[in-house]
Amino acid sequence: MPVGAASWSFTEDDFGAITQSLNRFLYESGARCALLVDRSGQLVATVGEQPKFDPTAFATLTAADFSANDQLAKLIGESDFNSLFHQGERESMYLADVARRVILVVLFDNRTTLGLVRLKMKLTVEELTHLFQQVFARPTHAQGGAPGLLAGADDEIDKLFQ
Secondary structure (H helix, E strand, O other): OOOOHHHOOOOHHHHHHHHHHHHHHHHHHOOOEEEEEEOOOOEEEEEEOOOOOOHHHHHHHHHHHHHHHHHHHHHOOOOOOOEEEEEOOOOEEEEEEEOOOEEEEEEEOOOOOHHHHHHHHHHHHHHHHHHHHHHHHOOOHHHOOOOOOOOOHHHHHHHHOO
16 A cells, blocks of 8 residues: 655655666656656656646646556556556656655657657666665654654744744
C-alpha cells in the first residue's frame, strides 16, 4: 500500500543523487521535464524546463490518474500498471512507478520519440528505485533514527501558537 511523503524524508545527498539521475535522463532522452510525485499526490521534485502550469495541482491529478489506472488494471486481472503513456498532438507524457511509492512523470514533445524516452526511462526508473529503497529503509525521526530535512519543524510551528 502506498505511503505518503510524510512518512519519509531524504537528505541533501539523496536529493542530489535523484536530481543528477533525472538530469542525465533528460539529457539522454531529449525530454523536456521530469517530475517526481509521491502516491499521495505531493510534488517531490521537478527537473528540466519549468512547467507552464501549476505543478502542485498537476501532482495531485497525476497521483489520481495512477490510482485510477491501478483500479482499471485490477478489473482486467492485472495487479497494476507500472507505466502509463498519454499522447497529445504536440505534448506527451510518460508515467512510471518508482519503488511502489513514487511516480516519475516525463513531459516530452516532438523533439524526441516515445521509443527513446521509454528506453532511457527504464534505466532511470531502476536507478531511482534503488535510491528510494535506500531512503525508505532508513528509520524515520519518529522511530528514533536520524532527523529528516524538516526535523524540528513541528516544534517551531508549536512555538508560533504559544
